[in-house]
Amino acid sequence: MxxxxxxxxxxxxxxxxxxxxxxxxxxxxxxxxxxxxxxxxxxxxxxxxxxxxxxxxxxxxxxxxxxxxxxxxxxxxxxxxxxxxxxxxxxxxxxxxxxxxxxxxxxxxxxxxxxxxxxxxxxxxxxxxxxxxxxxxxxxxxxxxxxxxxxxxxxxxxxxxxxxxxxxxxxxxxxxxxxxxxxxxxxxxxxEAPVGSADLSELSERYTMQSERAVHAQQDAQPSAAAFDDELGLNVELF
Known part of the structure; x- marks a missing residue:
């Protein structure tokens, strides 16, 4: 080699x-x-x-x-x-x-x-x-x-x-x-307050009195507006 x-x-x-x-x-x-x-x-x-x-x-x-x-x-x-x-x-x-x-x-x-x-x-x-x-x-x-x-x-x-x-x-x-x-x-x-409470009773009584006065007034003469003019005002008529 x-x-x-x-x-x-x-x-x-x-x-x-x-x-x-x-x-x-x-x-x-x-x-x-x-x-x-x-x-x-x-x-x-x-x-x-x-x-x-x-x-x-x-x-x-x-x-x-x-x-x-x-x-x-x-x-x-x-x-x-x-x-x-x-x-x-x-x-x-x-x-x-x-x-x-x-x-x-x-x-x-x-x-x-x-x-x-x-x-x-x-x-x-x-x-x-x-x-x-x-x-x-x-x-x-x-x-x-x-x-x-x-x-x-x-x-x-x-x-x-x-x-x-x-x-x-x-x-x-x-x-x-x-x-x-x-x-x-x-x-x-x-x-539930009773219907006959003092306020309602008083209002009912006064309304009845106004109605009676109106009846008497009609018998005598034509009622004037003043006949209904009290401290209740129109509430009485509305009641």
Missing amino acids: NSDQGESRIRLALEAIAELSAGLSANQATQAEMDQTLASLWQAIEATSQHVATVRAIGFKMQLIALNSRIKAAHLGEEGRVLESISGAIYAISLAARDQTERLAGSIASLELEPAASSEIPRTELDLETTSRRLLTIEAELEPALETIRAKSAGFGEGFERIRDLLQLAAAMPPAITAERDALKALLDGL
Whole structure:
């Protein structure tokens, strides 16, 4: 083997080593990018899981408020029908929201790593492909589910405001009823005054006297307007 052939083989080997080194560097860069992507992926899953847990907790609190309102409505009886209707609707909506979040929480939990493997992010192409595919499936379910929850939750504030107003109205109802009853009693007391009261008796007597004078006046002469002119004025004639 001459020197030229030896140099050629060395050069080819060096080129192969350079290509291999470049490939390893590219592979390391790809691996680092993959690790970073997966780390971001698990952070997103954790954040989504916390968000779902928060929504689920809110749904549970809404159930408690609705239940308490329904109990209050039952105690109010007939006056609590509107409160019962609103609280019942909120209770049903909160159940639907919790069902959505329970299902999402289960889907997210299926992606979470086991405690023993939590420190090892899957690094094979198969693991990445499987995880990505499952994540896309959950993402496709997550957006409409959260939109449904947002849409259903939009009426919660208004519903709770109405419940609060109704509870305040219910609390103020007994004094209001008492006041109306007292006012009605006072009105009825006035209407129940005896017809033969002093004022009416006196007015009737004086009107009778005026009529008698008018009869006598007609017998003697045409009555003048002054004959009816006393402190009663036209009220006597109108009476």
